[in-house]
Amino acid sequence: MIYESLPRCYPEAVTRTAAAQATIQDVAALAGVSRAAVSKVIRDAYGVSPAMRERVNAAIEQLGYRPRVGARALRGATHTIGFELPALTNPFFAKILTGATEVVEDTAYQLIVAPTPPGKSERRPIDALLDRQVDGLVAISPEVEQEWLERLAPATPIVMIGRHDDSPLYDTVTGDDEGGAELLLRHLIDLGHRRIGHITIATARPGDTSPHGRRLGVYERIAAELGTTPLVARSGQGADDAYDAARRLLAADQPPTAIFAGNDTLALEAQRALADAGARDVSVAGYDDVDIAGHPGIDLTTIDQDGVGMGRTAVRLLLERIAGRDQPVHAVSPAALRVRGSTRAPAV
Template identity: 50%
Template sequence: MTESPSQRRPTILDVARAAGVSRAAVSKVIRDAYGVSPAMRERVLAAIEELDYRPSAAARGLRGSSYTIGMELPHLTNPFLTEIADGARQALLGTPYHLVVAPAAGPERGAIEALVDHRVDGIIAISPLVQPDWLEELALRVPLVMVGIHDDAASYDTVVGDDVEGARQVMGHLLGLGHRRIAHLTEGEEVTAARSTPHALRLQSYLECMREAGLERHVRVVHVKNEQDEARDATLALLREPDRPSAVFAAHDSLAIGALAAISESGLTASDVAVVGYDNIALAGHPLISLTSVDQSGRSLGQQAVAMIRERLEGRADARRFMAQPRLVVRSSSAAAAASVEESSGRARRRTPHRADASTGVSPTR
């Protein structure tokens, strides 16, 4: 007894019959190849959806493509990274490609190698500690886009935010509010001391802005692991110091939320200690959090990374860089410095110079 299409897994031939086209035409649509009219593509995609057709990954691999894009994430605890992954997922909707996420459970290079072993067609990675020479060699074998790494790459693409400008927007905002004792809460020294990582550039900009404002004696850099609890503990220690900071610039929002928890537990408010984060994750806009933060649109970064991978798959060979422009979103976590501090700040409270007009990219929100 022969099974009907509804009783077994549909095949490419079933799709071709339902769409009224040849198997070759269905294959072209699946591969997103040239030479397919919009009308034919629409019929084939409709038949694929109706039949719930899913090509075998093994068969696709044997034909030279797995139709999967691999994405390596250093960890899953930072909501900004999941926003980037979600942007990549959204960009692949309606295409024959699927996203495979590999969290790094140890050295980031291991997760990338696992994706290569699974024969993905391209890799998007967020690996600040992987050596560029190794990445250059890898990019000769598989299309590669690095997110958040300011490398001058020859063989792979990079998608970054303008971390220097973003950090200067933060510092200009805090200095303009009269703050002098501004602490910088950032990740471990292995990250900030690495090559051009976002956190290295944000730290560099913080130090430059403090120096330009004549506030070198108030520089305070605190390194923590990438965890809210450790950021909370570090901030509690800062608040116990006799000359506690009046503001905290956190290198990303998860650290900023840990700092806000410490300030609340200490019975203080934004009027006592201002906090500014970076990444503008969804939680930052919650009315009970209301965190001032730099928005660099994580989902847009993920979408851009997918676009560049697909360009590579279509034959582009030259290395390219995409840089997103940051925008400071001002909320209630960053209040003006107390009057006593503001009065004593004198000449040092002048606004830090920006590479663009100070009003550019700063927008108040509810």
């Protein structure tokens, strides 16, 4: 990194003036009205004469006045929706966020996102959002305890994405993970595969409330139905971990003819490992249908669970909660199989 410390065109030091920003008091003074009147105008509250509204708006314009959200929060709302998001590099979460942004865009709310750093607890970003008095919270947090969330939910409406725990205190939006995993595995079986490996994340337990746990549970059930020994490799956070997990599957005594990766990100690393191992005849399938899955160089069979729609639904449910709904809703987004070139009949 090269630093160019001194500006070229402005030789004199430019010191920061403590630029006093206009307050509601300044606006009131300039418009010759009370602060309460200004407050009413900016909140679009009822009971202001057109003349006063005009004078106040002119003063606001002239001063470039913008209300401090923090000060408003002391009495009213922040008009802010918080979104906790793990793994910024996972394009499936980007899809969810795209849907969420879309819905928020049509409202008076502002969306702010707090990312969870890799390997850290989701508690800190969630707490950070609540400390900032968000009016509602959407979170993708498989790791935090239901009980902890239920202590937060009475004070702030919460919608959780990807949790199958069906709490009465917060809403959930999930994919149909069991249906999707079954669709995918049936597809592989129909192609003739019997030795199917599975890559999942380190923390998944069969049938737990997380998406990976659900998918793993279905995998184990179907392996049992087939009478085959489950062949599971677990991956840590990094891309290298997923790569290594795939390598371990390939190094098994009886290597799989197909790999069901717990999501597309894992599947992409599996493809990389297969290419490096020269195992081009092994099928790979993922989960999520991220944009790149349809690229001709990737051509990945996967499950589309409509991430954009999940993001939209999550925000809609949250807005309902903020508007007063107190009955829980647990929405499920359907799963659809996308068959592409990465899966085919096993080599004989």
